[in-house]
Amino acid sequence: MEGLKKPDPQIFKKALNQLHVTPSESIFVGDHPEKDVKAAKNVGMKSIWKKDFQWDNVDADFVVDDLAELFSIIHKVNDDSILFN
Numbered sequence: 001m002e003g004l005k006k007p008d009p010q011i012f013k014k015a016l017n018q019l020h021v022t023p024s025e026s027i028f029v030g031d032h033p034e035k036d037v038k039a040a041k042n043v044g045m046k047s048i049w050k051k052d053f054q055w056d057n058v059d060a061d062f063v064v065d066d067l068a069e070l071f072s073i074i075h076k077v078n079d080d081s082i083l084f085n
Helices: 009-019 033-042 067-084
Strands: 027-030 046-050 062-064
Touching: 009 033, 027 033, 027 067, 033 046, 046 067, 062 067
Parallel strands: 027 046, 046 062
Antiparallel strands: none
């Protein structure tokens, strides 16, 4: 237990630090608009919202109905980052 809870940015930063990656190299997938999507975006991560019937119009970088869609999004993000580096 880290003693931290989402949406505290420190929990995201600590995870990134432990993985030795920057926010711009990371994608966060979640189903809560504030605690997952907005919190990840606030630290500079790409965000993917796993649609949930409780919310509409979530401001995420990507939206999925099914987690199987993640592979194509990750592939696209990787291809785009190669083009812009």
